[in-house]
Amino acid sequence: xxxxxxxxxxxxxxxxxxxxxxxxxxxxxxxxxxxxxxxxxxxxxxxxxxxxxxxxxxxxxxxxxxxxxxxxxxxxxxxxxxxxxxxxxxxxxxxxxxxxxxxxxxxxxxxxxxxxxxxxxxxxxxxxxxxxxxxxxxxxxxxxxxxxxxxxxxxxxxxxxxxxxxxxxxxxxxxxxxxxxxxxxxxxxxxxxxxxxxxxxxxxxxxxx
Numbered sequence: 001x002x003x004x005x006x007x008x009x010x011x012x013x014x015x016x017x018x019x020x021x022x023x024x025x026x027x028x029x030x031x032x033x034x035x036x037x038x039x040x041x042x043x044x045x046x047x048x049x050x051x052x053x054x055x056x057x058x059x060x061x062x063x064x065x066x067x068x069x070x071x072x073x074x075x076x077x078x079x080x081x082x083x084x085x086x087x088x089x090x091x092x093x094x095x096x097x098x099x100x101x102x103x104x105x106x107x108x109x110x111x112x113x114x115x116x117x118x119x120x121x122x123x124x125x126x127x128x129x130x131x132x133x134x135x136x137x138x139x140x141x142x143x144x145x146x147x148x149x150x151x152x153x154x155x156x157x158x159x160x161x162x163x164x165x166x167x168x169x170x171x172x173x174x175x176x177x178x179x180x181x182x183x184x185x186x187x188x189x190x191x192x193x194x195x196x197x198x199x200x201x202x203x204x205x206x207x208x209x
Contacts, residue, residue, distance in 0.1 A: 029079060029121055035197040036073040036081050036117070040167060042190030043067070048093070048182075061095030063184060071115060071194070079119040085129050086112045087147070109133055111147055123155045127167065141177065148172045155194070165192040 048063040066089070073083025089111065094104045113131035133145035151169025158164060166189075173184040 030075050030081070030119055030196065031198065032075050032078050034075045034081075036071065036075070036083060036194055037197065038072075038192060038194030039068065039070040040165070040190045040192030041066075041068055042167075042169070042188045044171065044186055044188040046184075046186040048184050048186075061093055064092045064094075065188070066090050067188070067190075069190075069192075071192070073115070073117065081117045083115055084112065085115040085131060086110070087131060107135070109135060109145060111145055113147075119155070123157075125153050125155060127151045127153060127169070135175070143175050143177045146174045149188070151188075151190075153190075153192075161196050161198070163194050163196065165194055166190070167192060 043064075043066050045062065045064045047060065067087055068089075069085055069087045071083060071085050073081040075081045087110070089109045090106070091109065092104060092106050094102045111131040111133035113129065115127060115129035117125050117127045119125045127149070129147075129149045131145075131147040131149075133147075135143040135145060149169045149171050151167050153165050153167030155163040155165050169188050169190065171184070171186060171188045173182075175182050
């Protein structure tokens, strides 16, 4: 009987410890007050139509995009983070012309804006981001940029603070100048590395003083 009571007591203590989540995700549960620092590398390729800066009219072609994004956030509630995302994006657009040749355009863009994340207990998270930017050309032209993304990912922890995060997102991108605009819609596949700086318990901090 004593052995049964001892085992029950140990199991109860373990359960309480797991639910308290002192310094890591058990499982994948992030405490309020924690910090999120890291970034994501994403890529996509799809068919699109462009009409900006093309004097002969709209052209259809293939758009290839590579994006490096830094994401730094703060957990304002358990499992819910808000923060700032900064994206450095390199885009290549190619379209077929006469005699089987391809005409290519390349450019690099910088965008920034807020993002939010919400985590489930199993490590799956949803993410929403909204970004703006501005392209300046040497001839004085300016193009406004807007980008929105909605994605789902998974945080796989290789230790208490570092997570590897594959993410699949849907991207909406719009650039406009006057009454002309380009709109791009499509999926993006990304892979990120994030560091989670955990909040300490209040009484642990007091014990260290």
